[in-house]
Amino acid sequence: MRISRRSFLRTSLKTSLKTSLAASLAGGSLLPRLARAQSGSPKDLLRVALVGCGGRGSGAASQALATRGEVQLVAVADAFSDRLDSCLEHLAAIHGERVAVPEERKFVGFDAYRQAIDADVDVVILATPPGFRPLHFEYAVNAGRHVFMEKPVAVDGPGIRRVLAAAEVARSRDLKIGVGLQRHHDARYLETIERIRQGAIGEIVLLRAYWDSGGVWTRPREAGQTEMEYQMRNWYYFNWLCGDHIVEQHIHNLDVCNWVMGATPVSAQGQGGRQVRSGIEHGEIFDHHAVEFTYANGTKLMSQCRHIPGTWTSVSEHASGSEGTANISAGRIEGRGGWNWRWRGDVPDAYQVEHDVLFAAIREGHEHNEARRGAEATMTAILGRMATYSGQQVSWNDALGSELSLSPESYAWDAAPPTSPDAEGRYPIPMPGVTRAF
Numbered sequence: 144m145r146i147s148r149r150s151f152l153r154t155s156l157k158t159s160l161k162t163s164l165a166a167s168l169a170g171g172s173l174l175p176r177l178a179r180a181q182s183g184s185p186k187d188l189l190r191v192a193l194v195g196c197g198g199r200g201s202g203a204a205s206q207a208l209a210t211r212g213e214v215q216l217v218a219v220a221d222a223f224s225d226r227l228d229s230c231l232e233h234l235a236a237i238h239g240e241r242v243a244v245p246e247e248r249k250f251v252g253f254d255a256y257r258q259a260i261d262a263d264v265d266v267v268i269l270a271t272p273p274g275f276r277p278l279h280f281e282y283a284v285n286a287g288r289h290v291f292m293e294k295p296v297a298v299d300g301p302g303i304r305r306v307l308a309a310a311e312v313a314r315s316r317d318l319k320i321g322v323g324l325q326r327h328h329d330a331r332y333l334e335t336i337e338r339i340r341q342g343a344i345g346e347i348v349l350l351r352a353y354w355d356s357g358g359v360w361t362r363p364r365e366a367g368q369t370e371m372e373y374q375m376r377n378w379y380y381f382n383w384l385c386g387d388h389i390v391e392q393h394i395h396n397l398d399v400c401n402w403v404m405g406a407t408p409v410s411a412q413g414q415g416g417r418q419v420r421s422g423i424e425h426g427e428i429f430d431h432h433a434v435e436f437t438y439a440n441g442t443k444l445m446s447q448c449r450h451i452p453g454t455w456t457s458v459s460e461h462a463s464g465s466e467g468t469a470n471i472s473a474g475r476i477e478g479r480g481g482w483n484w485r486w487r488g489d490v491p492d493a494y495q496v497e498h499d500v501l502f503a504a505i506r507e508g509h510e511h512n513e514a515r516r517g518a519e520a521t522m523t524a525i526l527g528r529m530a531t532y533s534g535q536q537v538s539w540n541d542a543l544g545s546e547l548s549l550s551p552e553s554y555a556w557d558a559a560p561p562t563s564p565d566a567e568g569r570y571p572i573p574m575p576g577v578t579r580a581f
C-alpha cells in the first residue's frame with residue numbers, strides 16, 4: 144500500500160486555509176473559529192472509555208470531561224492496576240460524578256482495551272505507548288467508536304499502514320477521529336502558518352526543527368518482574384513500544400514542517416547514536432538524531448533531537464523563505480523590507496481545544512478525521528529513525544512499504560519481547576551501516 148504524499152495534507156490545508164480565511168475576514172484572528180467550534184448546542188450524554196491511564200491518558204480524559212455538554216468517563220483499561228487506580232482517583236477528585244466507573248468497568252491487562260471499547264461507550268481515548276496504537280485504533284473503529292488517540296500512532300511501517308486502513312474505515316462510517324498533535328489547534332501556530340502559506344516569507348527554501356532537551360524519566364527494573372513487565376513499565380526505551388524519542392517527541396516538530404510544506408518528505412538521511420544516556424535503564428534507543436529530510440520540490444528540512452542533560456535546549460520550528468524568516472513556534476515573522484509580524488494574542492490551551500473540537504464534531508455531526516495526518520507525521524519521524532539507525536538514505540516509499548514489524552509475537556506477561564538483555568542487562572543497540580532498520 145502506498146500513501147499519496149500530498150493528498151491528505153493538501154486537503155487538510157485547503158480546509159484550514161478556508162477556515163482561517165473566513166476567520167481573518169471576520170476580524171483578523173483565528174480565535175473566533177475555535178470559539179465557534181465549542182458553541183454547538185449540547186446533545187445527549189457522551190460515554191467515554193479511557194485506554195492507557197498514565198499521565199497523558201489522565202490529561203486527555205480530563206479534557207474530554209471538560210468539553211461542553213454531558214460527558215461521563217464510564218470505562219477504563221490499563222495494563223497495570225496501580226496505574227488505573229491512581230488515574231481514577233485523580234480524575235474523580237477533579238470531575239466528581241462525571242467519573243462513573245464501577246468495578247465491573249475497570250479492566251486490567253493486555254486484553255483490557257477490548258473490554259473497555261466493548262463497554263457501551265461512544266468515544267474511546269487511546270493513550271498507551273504508541274506500539275499498541277494500530278491494534279487499539281483498528282479495534283475501536285471496527286467497534287464503531289469515535290476516537291481520540293495520542294500521537295505517535297504507530298512505531299513501524301506495518302503499523303502505519305494499519306492505521307491508514309482503519310482511518311478509511313472510520314471515514315466511511317462517519318466516525319470522528321482526533322489525534323494528539325495539538326499544535327493544529329493552537330491559535331498561534333494556526334495563524335503563523337497561515338501567514339507563511341499566504342506568502343509572508345516568500346517561497347520556502349529551508350526548514351529547521353528541534354526537540355533538544357535533557358530527556359525523560361526512567362523506570363528501574365524491580366524484583367520479580369518478567370522481562371515483558373519490565374519493558375512495559377520502562378517503555379520509553381524500547382522501540383517496539385516507543386519508536387525512539389525521534390518518534391515519540393520530535394514528531395510534533397516534524398508534523399509542523401509537513402504542515403508548512405503541505406507535503407511529506409520523499410527521503411531522509413542522517414546520523415545518530417547514544418553517547419551519554421547509555422545505562423542499562425536506557426534500553427536500546429539513541430540519545431541524539433540529526434536528520435536531513437528532502438521534500439519533492441528539493442526543499443530541505445534539517446532536524447535535530449537530543450536527550451542529553453546539560454546541553455542546549457530548544458523545542459521549536461523555523462522556516463527560511465526567499466523573502467524572510469519565521470520562528471513558527473514563537474509566532475514571529477520577519478519579512479524583507481522591515482515587514483515584521485508577531486503573535487500577540489492569548490494562546491488557549493490546545494490540549495483542551497483539540498477535545499472541544501472533536502466533541503463538537505461528534506455532537507454536531509460535521510466531518511473530523513485527523514488519523515491520516517497523524518499517520519503521516521508519525522511516518523515522517525519513523526523515516527528519520529530508519530535513516531539514523533541504518534546510516535542509509537531512505538525513501539518515503541521504502542519506509543512506508545517496509546515489512547519490518549517491531550511487534551512481539553504475542554502479548555502476555557511471560558511472553559518474549561522482541562529484544563532481550565545480555566547477562567549484564569544490556570540490549571543490542573542499532574548500529575549504522577549494519578542494522579537493518581527498514
Ligand SMILES: NC(=O)c1ccc[n+]([C@@H]2O[C@H](COP(=O)([O-])OP(=O)(O)OC[C@H]3O[C@@H](n4cnc5c(N)ncnc54)[C@H](O)[C@@H]3O)[C@@H](O)[C@H]2O)c1
Pocket residue numbers: 194195196197198199200220221222223226227252253255256270271272273275293294295323324325375391
Ligand atoms: N500530545 C502530547 O503532547 C503528549 C504528551 C505526553 C504524552 N503523549 C503520548 O501519550 C502516550 C502515553 O504517554 P504517557 O506520558 O501518558 O505515558 P505513561 O507511561 O504515563 O502512560 C501510559 C499508560 O499506558 C498503560 N499501558 C501500556 N500498555 C498498555 C496496554 N497494552 N493496554 C492498556 N494500557 C497500557 C501503562 O501502564 C500506562 O499507565 C504516548 O503515546 C505519548 O507519546 C502525548
